[in-house]
Amino acid sequence: xxxxxxxxxxxxxxxxxxxxxxxxxxxxxxxxxxxxxxxxxxxxxxxxxxxxxxxxxxxxxxxxxxxxxxxxxxxxxxxxxxxxxxxxxxxxxxxxxxxxxxxxxxxxxxxxxxxxxxxxxx
Amino acid sequence: xxxxxxxxxxxxxxxxxxxxxxxxxxxxxxxxxxxxxxxxxxxxxxxxxxxxxxxxxxxxxxxxxxxxxxxxxxxxxxxxxxxxxxxxxxxxxxxxxxxxxxxxxxxxxxxxxxxxxxxxxx
DNA sequence: AGGTTATATAACTGTCAAGTTATATTGATA
DNA sequence: TATCAATATAACTTGACAGTTATATAACCT
Numbered sequence: 001x002x003x004x005x006x007x008x009x010x011x012x013x014x015x016x017x018x019x020x021x022x023x024x025x026x027x028x029x030x031x032x033x034x035x036x037x038x039x040x041x042x043x044x045x046x047x048x049x050x051x052x053x054x055x056x057x058x059x060x061x062x063x064x065x066x067x068x069x070x071x072x073x074x075x076x077x078x079x080x081x082x083x084x085x086x087x088x089x090x091x092x093x094x095x096x097x098x099x100x101x102x103x104x105x106x107x108x109x110x111x112x113x114x115x116x117x118x119x120x121x122x
Numbered sequence: 123x124x125x126x127x128x129x130x131x132x133x134x135x136x137x138x139x140x141x142x143x144x145x146x147x148x149x150x151x152x153x154x155x156x157x158x159x160x161x162x163x164x165x166x167x168x169x170x171x172x173x174x175x176x177x178x179x180x181x182x183x184x185x186x187x188x189x190x191x192x193x194x195x196x197x198x199x200x201x202x203x204x205x206x207x208x209x210x211x212x213x214x215x216x217x218x219x220x221x222x223x224x225x226x227x228x229x230x231x232x233x234x235x236x237x238x239x240x241x242x243x244x
Numbered sequence: 245a246g247g248t249t250a251t252a253t254a255a256c257t258g259t260c261a262a263g264t265t266a267t268a269t270t271g272a273t274a
Numbered sequence: 275t276a277t278c279a280a281t282a283t284a285a286c287t288t289g290a291c292a293g294t295t296a297t298a299t300a301a302c303c304t
Contacts, residue, residue: 010132011292015201022204028251041293043252062250062301070208077206079137080199082144086192125261133262150281163263165282184271184280 005075008052013037014045018068021055025067127197130174135159136167140190143177147189 009015013035020026020034031042046066049055053072058065131137135157142148142156153164168188171177175194180187 004132004134006128006132006137010126010129012126013292015128018205022208029249037292038294039251040253040295044292047252059301062248064251068205068208070205073202073205074209076198077202080195080202083140083190083192083195084199086144086190087196129261135262151279159262160264161281162265162283166262169282181271184278186281 002051003048005052005054005072008048008054009076011045011048013041014049017042017045017049018054021066021068022070025058025065027060027063027065029063031066124173125170127174127176127194130170130176131198133167133170135163136171139164139167139171140176143188143190144192147180147187149182149185149187151185153188 016035017031020031026034028039028042028046031046032039035042037045046055046057049066050057054069055066056069058067138157139153142153148156150161150164150168153168154161157164159167168177168179171188172179176191177188178191180189
C-alpha cells in the first residue's frame with residue numbers, strides 16, 4: 001500500500017511532478033496540463049506522493065494546491081552516503097587493489113554464447 | 123529493457139545486493155546465501171545491475187565474482203541536488219512564505235468522506 | 245436550489261516485473 | 275571423457291501498478 005521512497009521515485013511522472021513543484025506550487029489542473037496524464041492519473045500519483053510525505057495540499061476555493069515537502073528525500077541521501085567514497089575513479093582503483101589482494105588466478109571473461117531457444121533448430 | 127537507475131534501485135533485493143557488494147565482492151553463490159532468492163533470481167537481478175553499470179564481473183574458476191561499480195549512482199546524487207535547499211525546516215518555512223505571498227483566502231482542508239463503493243447500500 | 249468547476253475515488257484493463265522451475269553452458273576434476 | 279559445480283538464460287505464472295473511463299464529492303456562483 002504505502003511504498004518505499006525508492007519505489008515512489010521510480011515512476012517518471014512522479015519525478016516530473018516533484019520537479020514542477022520544486023519551482024512553485026501547482027493545482028491539480030495545472031499539473032494535468034504539464035503532464036501527459038489524465039486528471040485521475042495525476043490525482044493517483046499525487047496520492048502516492050502524499051502518502052510518502054513528499055507533497056502537501058492546501059485548499060483554495062475549489063482547487064487543491066500541492067506543494068513540495070522534500071524532507072523524505074533525506075532518506076535517499078542517507079542511503080547514498082556510504083557509496084560516495086566509491087565515486088572517484090582513483091578511489092575505485094584503490095578499492096579494486098584491496099579486493100584483489102586475496103585473489104588467485106584471474107582469467108579473461110569469455111563471451112557466452114546464447115542458449116538454445118524454443119524456436120531454434122540446427 | 124534497460125531500466126532507469128531509479129527503477130533499478132526501487133527493488134529491495136537489488137539494494138541489498140549493492141549493500142553486500144559495498145563491503146566486499148561476492149560470487150553469485152554467496153549472494154544466493156545472503157538473500158532469500160533462488161540462484162536464477164539472483165542472476166536476474168545481477169543482470170539488471172550489470173546493465174545499469176552498477177556491478178562488474180570477473181571470472182574465477184567456475185565462479186563469477188561480482189563487485190560494485192558505484193559511479194552511476196552519481197545520477198541520483200545529481201537529481202537530488204536541487205532539492206537539498208528544501209531540506210532544512212527553516213528554509214521550508216521561508217519557501218512557504220514566498221509562495222503564499224501571491225495567495226488569497228486560505229481555508230482549512232475538510233476531511234473528505236469516502237465515495238460510495240460497489241457493495242454499499244443505504 | 246441548480247449548474248459549473250475542480251478533484252478524488254472506484255472499477256476495470258493491460259502491461260510488466262519478479263519470482264519460479266527446468267535446462268543449457270562452461271570450467272574443473274576424476 | 276564423464277561427472278560435478280557454478281551460473282546464465284528460457285519459459286512460465288502471478289501480482290502489482292499505471293493508465294483509463296465513469297462517477298461521487300465538494301466548493302463556488304447565479
